[in-house]
Amino acid sequence: MLQSILFILISATAAWFAFKGFYRIRRNIMLGKPEKATGNPSLRWKNTFLVALGQQKMFKNWLPAFLHLFLYVAFVITQVELIEIFVDGIFGTHRFFAPFLGGFYTFVISTIEILSVLAFVATLIFLSRRNVWKVARFQKPELKGFPFRDANYILLAEIVLIIGIFCMNGGDKALQLRGLEHYHPTGAFAVSSWLGPSLFGALDTPVVIGIERFGWWLHILTVFGFLVYLPYSKHLHIILAFPSTWYARLTEKGEMANMPEVQKEVRIMMGLDTPDANASGDLPEFGANDVFSLPWQQVLQAYSCTECGRCTAACPANLTGKKLSPRKIMMDVRDRADEIGKNLDSGSQTLESYNDGKSLFDYITPEELHACTTCNACVEACPVLINPLDIILQLRRHEILTQSAGPNEWLPMFNAIENNGAAWAMSAERDSWKH
């Protein structure tokens, strides 16, 4: 009874904090510019199904792909066990589903156990890749500090979770062997049937009961902690990868989005179009300089980024030592959205008249933007269809069109196109190659 009350109180508290956290993320994402994701739902569902659920793009590199798959499948399947933990937690029952499901119950729990072992191995390898072998893409400057710790927290939580599962199941199996009525038979679990008795078989019954309860609580408390922590973590990708892949752009990678307002302006200037009767005289800001001027789908992508750094590892600018890192671009957009969100929450700013004197250009320097070759390697590399290039190009547009800045070296090219119709200032005829 006491345990039930405690369980319900903790669940409700965790749910409240998680709700607040996720609500805040949703609000931050919606700081972006309203833009419709248009058309082709069948292809969008296909993308979500293959890329997010099926992890298709992870399999470019099979080792991390399989390790990640173990963690992912273990995580998803373990949620089945959570249903029972909730039932038991609220009603004070013990392994409520076991008598009803019989052999199927044994099968499900055994599957969870095998996957948990695989996930355990994967987690150890992942920790080593980050902390011992120091894989290059985890050592970049943008990962210093919290992002580096964040990744380790999540991996350590995974280990704690797995310890919880095996204390719970192993303790249970050891107690079942002693014929205690409360610990009714559940069939032979794949791992804890031998792990439980061999670890806990020699201990006194009250100690083993304690271990079983400890495992049960450790499991559920880790899950609650994870849920509440998630909105503060790069690990949000486990949820946001789904909407993010659904909303990902479907056009050829080479295509840059048109700017109809500029198109209209230019056509009027050239006498190809007439101004709208009710058009306002002042020009809007062009390109993007802040989260408010990026389409919300791109802010969603920023929150979906799990900082794996495959983009940065593939970026020709980054791997030749330039400052540009596509991963940092995504992290900067997210951090700026977080900053705006905090100012809104503290009441120091309002959404209607937001002005904290800062913009994305306080996070991203022109040097980074100017290093991009628009080669799309980052876009190709992202396992969840994030497009850092779109953001870079919108910032470049803002730099050139609104700030009238940008590399001076581009001016002769601009002038040549405007005055000569060619990307270089040439005095020769365009067909002089014929002679």
Added chain:
Amino acid sequence: MNVKTIAEYQAEGKSPEIVFWVGCAGSFDARAQKITRALCEILEYAGVEFAILGNEERCTGDPARRAGNEFLFQMTAAMNIETLNLYGVKKIVTACPHCFNTLKNEYPALGGHYELVHHTQLINSLIEEGKLKMKESGTFKGQRITYHDSCYLGRANDVYEAPRALLEALDVDLVEMKRSRKNGLCCGAGGAQMWKEDEPGDKRINLERVEEALSVEPGVIVANCPFCITMLQDGLKAKEKNELIPVYDLSEMILSNLK
């Protein structure tokens, strides 16, 4: 070389099958002009009726747009679309993947709808149609050659097979670099980098690419883009290998292999 403009075709009351979009590099860059002439010779050999726009062609606006100068892009694009639509152009071939990408993917939103083929695709279909007869044992037969995927033909537009089919037709010994096709490494010129110095770093991108190419020990490096060719040649020069290893466009190799 007798290549007619579309205006000349129209004066004769005729219209060509296809327009050859030469592009700025193909028009003015000495190295790329050779590719322009090679493609013209191939089209003549195959009996394709084609026209150029001559002085009525302008930069597609690719570097301006990628630099962020949308006004300039819209201006030059609108002028090109006016010209192309005036002549009723339906099909365009280009030897430049940047022109290809802009004309194919970005002009439709501005009212310019054309069927686009990259010259490697067109040459490939001419071979398949039997219009280009290849020598039994050509210059490149059995030669160890590596192929550099340009970003704008490759990742940007998913064209990987047509250029490789040409290499197969040439019967070369193709050795792929580790980073190829979808994972191909940029030459360093895209996104208007061609018109500026690199940002501070450890190395130039074209050097990284050329080192990778050299690691597979090719006799020839082949590309499909005038900007890639410039960058690769510059990289080879920095490595003092430019006298030993030529960089060719696929059209040049095909031309030298025609019967």
